Amino acid sequence: MNKYRLRAIGLLIAIACASCGEWLYLIALNLKVYDEAGQTAAAVAILYMIKPAAGLLMNIWAGSIIDRLDNRKLMILLYVIRISGIAGMIMANSLWQIYVLVFFVAAAGAIFEPVSLPYITGLIQKRHWQKFNSYRAIADGSGFVLGPAAAGILVGAGSVEAALGTNIMLLLLAVVVIIALPSVKVISEERDERKWLQIWKEDWHLVTAFSKKSVMLTLLLLLFSCITVMTAAVDSMEVAFSAEAIGLSEPAYGMLVSIAGIGFITGSMLLAAVSRYFQSIQLLTYGAAGGALGYVLFAFSQSFLPASAGVFILSGALAFSNAGYVTYMQEHIPVEQMGRILSMYQSIEAILIIGMTAVLAGINQLTDVAAAVQTGCLIMLLLAIMLGISSNKVKEKKEVG
The missing domain is CATH 1.20.1250.20 (MFS general substrate transporter like domains)
Incomplete structure (x- = not known):
């Protein structure tokens, strides 16, 4: 031990x-x-x-x-x-x-x-x-x-x-x-003489079949990935939003970043103290909801105080959602297939990040940075609500089963 x-x-x-x-x-x-x-x-x-x-x-x-x-x-x-x-x-x-x-x-x-x-x-x-x-x-x-x-x-x-x-x-x-x-042996199969392209196609088929078989799991992971996409898109405009919409100086923005770090540490320590009282799916959904609310508060802030409260909340919630997300995947994805499933899901996530960043940049050009960030954060909140509804359905299905 x-x-x-x-x-x-x-x-x-x-x-x-x-x-x-x-x-x-x-x-x-x-x-x-x-x-x-x-x-x-x-x-x-x-x-x-x-x-x-x-x-x-x-x-x-x-x-x-x-x-x-x-x-x-x-x-x-x-x-x-x-x-x-x-x-x-x-x-x-x-x-x-x-x-x-x-x-x-x-x-x-x-x-x-x-x-x-x-x-x-x-x-x-x-x-x-x-x-x-x-x-x-x-x-x-x-x-x-x-x-x-x-x-x-x-x-x-x-x-x-x-x-x-x-x-x-x-x-x-x-x-x-x-x-x-030490090494951990999670190799799925021995080497064979198949061509790499054939192996790659079979692995994509494996991921597709797994996704179809585990529909609710796929839906939860997809919704959380979409929330992650929106956070990345909003974060790309954070500096401009802080300066133009809230009017923060560089020292004030540096203080905002420090508050976000303190929020994450605080959330992480709280998580370590209470995680045993929650299931992974609860950490995932509660963390996503708290993070979305924090982003919305930040997006509609007009001064330093509410903006700092928003980044503190969203950073603290991020610790819960990330821990819940990782644990939920560990519980439901076979370890011998985890690399393929996770990497292919992340390739889809990368496409969405590039696309949504471009969309918010377009909104910024048509209106202003505040409208772009507020749109992204409201979409994030909607996704968090959908994630909460879906997780309740999963828990109800387990209870019935």
Whole structure:
């Protein structure tokens, strides 16, 4: 039992290091591209197009590989790719080199979750899934708070390269932890002589058949994915909305981001304390509803105080919804098929993110940023209501059964 606990703690440390490094990377990369492009905002905007594009290209086919390889070794390889890409960015001296490296780092990051979730599911005992996911929210939240703070200190005291170098050190620490952990065998089948295209088609058929067989599960995951899509689309306009609609200065916006981090940590700690009293589907639906209400409050704010209340609520609720979502998938998706199902669902999600971001940008051009953000948040609230109704039907069906 002590060895098992050490493994779980080690995994949480690796997650916290990667989360903190991700925020360091995001902030430092934005500043590096902004400076490299001669302080052109459009150059930074391209970064937000590369990530979903890389996710779309990778997740379409990556699941077929994920379920057939050792997840732990694949996680290590993906960490190495990200470390190599970030090291290359430090030495890059042109914008196009940075974009190419960003694509490879984003591609590795896009398939990391479909790789890591089956590994976590196999390593952590079933009765501890929800508890582990609640502590995982705290690990992610620590990165949410410490990452931007560390980036500000490093960039202010040294340079953007110092922040990227610190990210590399954190990822190396995560690699060392993963190397120390045991492998979990969740390989679905032995190697065969079939052509890759045939395997890929069969895997898509498997995902389609699973989705048709588990209609309510698919509906719940689809609705939550749509909520995630709307949050990504709204977040892409957050800076402009805060400045133009609410009139926040840069220091006030920085304070708003800090409040969001505090909200996430608070929600994560509350989740760890009360998660045992709730089912995963309840965490999913309550968290989604709270998050949508927080976004609506933020979208209709006209001053700092209600806006800060909104981001605090939505960030805290995010910890609940994410933990519920991950646990619900672990409970209902076979671990030997999880990589394929999750990666292919995420490829659809990437398409929707690109589409909805474009739609809200179009609304912004036709009216203003406030109308675009308010439209996105109201759609999010409608989706959360639909998710709540669907989850009630699932619980009623279980009770009848």
